[in-house]
Amino acid sequence: MSDARFDVVGIGNAIVDVLSHEDDAFLTRHGMTKGTMALIDADAADKLYDDMGAGIECSGGSAANTIAGLASLGGRGAFIGKVKDDGLGKVFHHDIEAIGVHFPTSAATDGLSTARCLIHVTPDAERTMNTFLGACTDLGPDDVDEDVVRASSVTYLEGYLWDKEDAKAAFVKAAELAHDAGREVSLSLSDPFCVGRHRESFLDLVENHVDILFANEDEIKALYEVEDFDAALQQVRGHCKIAALTRGAKGSVVINGDEIHIVDCDPVDHVADTTGAGDAYAAGFLFGYTNGHADDLAHCAKIGNIAAAEIISHFGARPETPLNEVVAAKLG
């Protein structure tokens, strides 16, 4: 794919994360379901922020995290997502360009403020998220930079986009543009509740539009409404070109027609925070896939596992150590 200007363009919500450590009682008090992402409005976001402990702020967003990971691995990334021209919007813009990612989307000058995701990390390293989508809800088909999509080997879409009609239209436009240009389309299912909200649409997408599907165990089980992983595996086989399924400590399973790989996770001494593990896995997998290893999916999965191991070994969803160095140390 040497004619491509970018390895991957991600399209997703442009969000600034605010992370805090909380105990389980905090989740209970606020009626949260551990491990999931809920959408909240501006008022609820303000109230929740007031009740949170001291936070760490950093640029986030699922697809944006993946593109940041790709850049850290040495890949060529672009990102399409909507911020407002406010303080957090400037932080997001600065951060993503600072890591070498092309970011062509113009900031909104009015309307809702830049999105934020309030992330509560409990002592078991699980993360529970409440997202105020803000300016992201203005993302629409006009924001899809056609030249960038056509110039990218893979267009990567986060399932969270499916929560808003305009973003969904942007999603479909991008997928069609990519395929018309002979490129590939990848989707992350994002979250089991997100899958539950849009199951029929996602099934249609997976069947008809997606070349590379990313999902964790809970998400793929939710998609096919089955109780165990093997049942989901039997369903997804043959329904998309490639499926890369992550299983936490059980590693990942990659299927591609009759081909299947069961790849162990990269060992981690201490899991500090699982936020962004799936995003990092997708970054590593797609980096390998678009950089000479499309015929060795087990290798792509290994890079994904190594990237995910780096991310979960510390607080926050972006790498602390350049991922190209981590991968070089592990795979030579």
Next chain:
Amino acid sequence: MSDARFDVVGIGNAIVDVLSHEDDAFLTRHGMTKGTMALIDADAADKLYDDMGAGIECSGGSAANTIAGLASLGGRGAFIGKVKDDGLGKVFHHDIEAIGVHFPTSAATDGLSTARCLIHVTPDAERTMNTFLGACTDLGPDDVDEDVVRASSVTYLEGYLWDKEDAKAAFVKAAELAHDAGREVSLSLSDPFCVGRHRESFLDLVENHVDILFANEDEIKALYEVEDFDAALQQVRGHCKIAALTRGAKGSVVINGDEIHIVDCDPVDHVADTTGAGDAYAAGFLFGYTNGHADDLAHCAKIGNIAAAEIISHFGARPETPLNEVVAAKLG
């Protein structure tokens, strides 16, 4: 396979187990490699027995454990293996017939005494074994009861047999008899060191004589001399009809041509002793396979996982609770 008189005939070493709890220093002092089985002679067996703590004695042997598990599940089993007409031999004979297993092999009246396996269980629930094969070394082709093999849906062979020439000849004779009668042949690789001792022979067997292969992760990696599970998986695919690969807490993987199942293990509150886990898995799998579920290998694997979970939840390699009751409670 309703014309079969037995679901499975096992052929293996007829051994009485002597189990004791020991610490890691005991293993170091005796130069043992944790988790493996070593062969010792009569003198070494006597010395080691003197140095062991108080033991529990019970009938064992890998294939015999599998047939005992099959019987406990309600299956129809037979066992071929050699004991001497001495005290331990009488114990073995009594125990295996008491659970309803047909045991046609005559006891030796002279030669080495009945085999014993000295099993040391360390606090991490791993077992390290030293086996004095004794009378088992007299097992030969004449001990293979032709009518029993022909009357069994599956002939199940333990890899340990390959350690002695006469037993190996018995092994090959049984496999050929079974196939000539239109039956199937199953092999357990037994132990990574056993695989290392006979790698070329096992590769030939798997390729040409085995319909259903059982191996744990270390064994299948040893067979193909590869470093990770996925690499072994790629090798074994297409080289035998069915492979059922056990991965401890990661559950099991069953392949059958293009078909593949990744089946989670059955949860266990406390792992007391992993002795016999693989034997019990094979019992459950083969019980399902020979009792109406040959077209649902994931179900066979689930029965295997449930049987293994019962065995590792207590000390010793034979079930404490009838396995048919355990399976009925779990699968209905």
